Amino acid sequence: MPPLHEIAHLAHVELRTPVLDESVEFFTRYLGLTENGSAGDSVFLRAWDDYEQITIKLTGHATSGVGRTNLRAASPEALQRRVKELEATGRGIGWADGDPGYGQTYVFTDPDGHEFGLYYESEWYTPPAELAPSLKNQAQAYPSHGVAVRRLDHINYLGVEPVVNRDFLRDTLGALVTEQIVLNDGTVAGSWTTFTNKGYDAVYTRDRTGTPGRLHHIAFAVDTRDGILRAADIALEQGVHIETGPHKHAIQQTFFLYVYEPGGNRIELCNAGARLVLAPDWQPVNWSEAERAKGQAWGLKTIESFHTHGTPPVEEAS
Amino acid sequence: MPPLHEIAHLAHVELRTPVLDESVEFFTRYLGLTENGSAGDSVFLRAWDDYEQITIKLTGHATSGVGRTNLRAASPEALQRRVKELEATGRGIGWADGDPGYGQTYVFTDPDGHEFGLYYESEWYTPPAELAPSLKNQAQAYPSHGVAVRRLDHINYLGVEPVVNRDFLRDTLGALVTEQIVLNDGTVAGSWTTFTNKGYDAVYTRDRTGTPGRLHHIAFAVDTRDGILRAADIALEQGVHIETGPHKHAIQQTFFLYVYEPGGNRIELCNAGARLVLAPDWQPVNWSEAERAKGQAWGLKTIESFHTHGTPPVEEAS
């Protein structure tokens, strides 16, 4: 297995939406992201504390769902090492130009077919005067409207076989597996992995429909649990659909709120407090069916749509 | 320079106190730490989310101040690599037994004379039944008394020449310099460095008395800014001396409260929200005298004792 920290962090993610204008409105007015250019059918959006150019690439598309997930390598050397390993898996697609502000990007897919891009070169964001922050250690002024999420936090894929995808991230990229759902028959129904000191950056949970390449949700970090409650208040007033929460996950102990953006993609607002995974020898915490049956941390039962809703939508088997 | 992440994290710190019993009372009753054994003149204390055995080793001593700072290497190999580099500096002291629950520890000093220990082997903490957590991904039950700090966050040394010590941490251990105070004459009056994705783990600020080896403060992480406010309320009721705060630092944007423990050491309660330093090519943010003159983030003027109080106390030059 590769060493830890070969991947510096989860970087920008491409989300697809059949209603681009409404989705842009959601990301800017509700979440408080800022537009930072566009190209073709895509609008680039950024969270105020992202040092890079793009946090979300929102692309008009026939359906909802996730496009390319970008990861930043820890160094030029780490990039070369990872690419070599990826090529060996046969899952590599090859080098491509990055999005505006990003260097050459190596494109590949995980076994489930989700597309990834790995790069190192990145042009730091410099805000225009009207978005300049008052404190120089901050990428952009803190917005005073909407939820004002700080940064992208993690991505949760649906996967036909979570364990295969988890192994792929672990063995080619050096992801650390921090928590898992292990069913009574031994199947891994969910796996949480990290590249950083956060509890998780990339998650796979089982796609009950057996459809590859789908998305469960992407999550944005909010600074406080109180900010998540405020996010619920704003969702209520702005007519944003709340799926579940606010509540606290048992897994990873994340305080969460799940909403749907107009394109149908599930968006999480999350807060982990001061919790970090610092141990280099962290062993996966495995949750059994019996433990999961207790519900979330404070007893909330996981609602049915959380198990069934993914993007893009699929036809139910008859 | 070594790669980043050779050091997994700042681990337990030894604090010295001339009033051991009162200091233990402060750490357990006010901060909410738990005793976990003792040896000789030392009492071992742990924060509830520390996966290792010890968070603070509190040692009865003639004076206040800091003893050994322990760092955990990222792997056995990283440990060997770092020791080799440390030996080359001539600042190595040699291998020693670790504190109970810790493996062989390589002891050395920084140029200012602060003692460090570097190790890899660590016995994970298993709580007794009465301290078992309800959620299995947590080291120990969350205490319902006192501030209930989650974990050690960082240490801030006083140093005669911050830049020399900063270079030492960077060049031998791979610390990343994230922020600095640079005076008009070019002197680095303070330097913040990190081994992790936190904004800082180890800090040097200038000792105006020119005395080597002293401590400015150690800090504990609290999950919310609201928890810091509550910490101030509890300090008020328990008669704990508040030096300054709660307020928000401009540097690193940390929300802080500074108190003194009975032995005289300064203790910070801190919260960084969801802020992380994820960029592997992060460049030091340098703060000028003019920028520092604006005070903390929201304008609070830094109080005089913050520049003068360190432990152990020193005789003022006459």
Place this chain on the structure above:
Amino acid sequence: MPPLHEIAHLAHVELRTPVLDESVEFFTRYLGLTENGSAGDSVFLRAWDDYEQITIKLTGHATSGVGRTNLRAASPEALQRRVKELEATGRGIGWADGDPGYGQTYVFTDPDGHEFGLYYESEWYTPPAELAPSLKNQAQAYPSHGVAVRRLDHINYLGVEPVVNRDFLRDTLGALVTEQIVLNDGTVAGSWTTFTNKGYDAVYTRDRTGTPGRLHHIAFAVDTRDGILRAADIALEQGVHIETGPHKHAIQQTFFLYVYEPGGNRIELCNAGARLVLAPDWQPVNWSEAERAKGQAWGLKTIESFHTHGTPPVEEAS
């Protein structure tokens, strides 16, 4: 109808429990109340910001449920006026000695049979040295353990006919009706009334079993929504049964957590933010069945036990 503010506020409530010791443990260790004497089978408990002697009178009893609810009149004259009105209803029982620290108390029952006591004379609480507050405008030191509720907030009775009881409080005591649940057939299924500037002090919701005199819950005020989240964390660790929440009620917009104390009585921890009812001509806000079907403020469906659990328990009709 009497003028508003004839009743100064809801005062101490007697709760019955079949497991007195365990209930005392819950109220002191979990909620953070302080014992303040005892008499016979009763233990007197107080919240830290209650200016009077008693917040809860906890009485060992064959069953759970509510004993006497005490109300403080706004003045000696208001007391006389209310007693005269109460006597006219035929629901008066007569004058009795108050609990220790309270003057002569006029005892009566509401139409549902819940017992009330009305008094004016009250001996202010003076804390012993070890409970003396640091700020002189506070009744008692803020406890640094448990939820540390500030004060009693409200009481929610079950009533066979909420509207009859609501009218009784309004017509004899001057309660202001602030919100109501009105079913499609016009039945008032719940009624929220206040004596103060809080949104509500005394509530009646329909007892589906048709049993008079029962309790739905009593509630304690917590200073922040964040404090309610912390209360859930502590409940989880201390093994306190969480029934539902934390979430935000649509009615009155209260942020809530419901737990059961060991005797079986439902206890709410609540926060209303800065919300007050200041308008003297406030008109009842009526919630329809359709509006109620939307769930709580952020969409949480009201759980079944919230409609069925009351104390003391009753035999289900066969």
Place this chain on the structure above:
Amino acid sequence: MPPLHEIAHLAHVELRTPVLDESVEFFTRYLGLTENGSAGDSVFLRAWDDYEQITIKLTGHATSGVGRTNLRAASPEALQRRVKELEATGRGIGWADGDPGYGQTYVFTDPDGHEFGLYYESEWYTPPAELAPSLKNQAQAYPSHGVAVRRLDHINYLGVEPVVNRDFLRDTLGALVTEQIVLNDGTVAGSWTTFTNKGYDAVYTRDRTGTPGRLHHIAFAVDTRDGILRAADIALEQGVHIETGPHKHAIQQTFFLYVYEPGGNRIELCNAGARLVLAPDWQPVNWSEAERAKGQAWGLKTIESFHTHGTPPVEEAS
């Protein structure tokens, strides 16, 4: 003395500003108030949970300062009773039309010359569709921008002789004196009075310049202490001048942030948690000079401008 609760609550206040447009920008963009009409040189602004038409009447003027403070009587009868008493003092000016949405208003001045209006008739606010709240027990949609203050909280006048003005409010309007600053020579340097269950609605602190009729500050209620911290973050980014805070007052224990609006008037953002004054026989809490010398609750020294800045500005005696 009149009974308590003859005055229902502090209602809208007229503020004067020499820079009307900039002040409107501050109140709408920073505080999150909504415009609700205008008349002559005045713009009417409202906080989202105010049931009446106007929270602040902002009037273009040669200087900063306070115009009329409006109070709502508890009933038509209470209005008549208070007017009778006011007329007897010789401080009555007479009946006048209220601002749009308000009935006949009795105008008078306190001994210091601050102008007041007392009325009962008030037309409840009905929001236009785009400002309609999602929860029907709320006056207006919660804004998702700026501080989003809930309501006006209190007003703090400067007075040449606080005790004379305090007596006037108490004796003619039934204000309850809750806290005071009493100097060593017996002078009352500050007096906090309330008409409601809040700790205070109207405050007089001593004007060191001896100039009558000036304003120290008006305050708006924010739902959480965390919201006050966020208000400081937004002030920093929007270039709003922070005078002092966030911190916690010893007097009344209010968590505060003081800023200046562009016209020069001091504005407080405040949170009292769940603290209420419920006792009808509450006795004034008197703070001595020695007690005040300890600073605010957590030790912050009161800054000099807090004693010297008032509006309108006055020429310093030479």
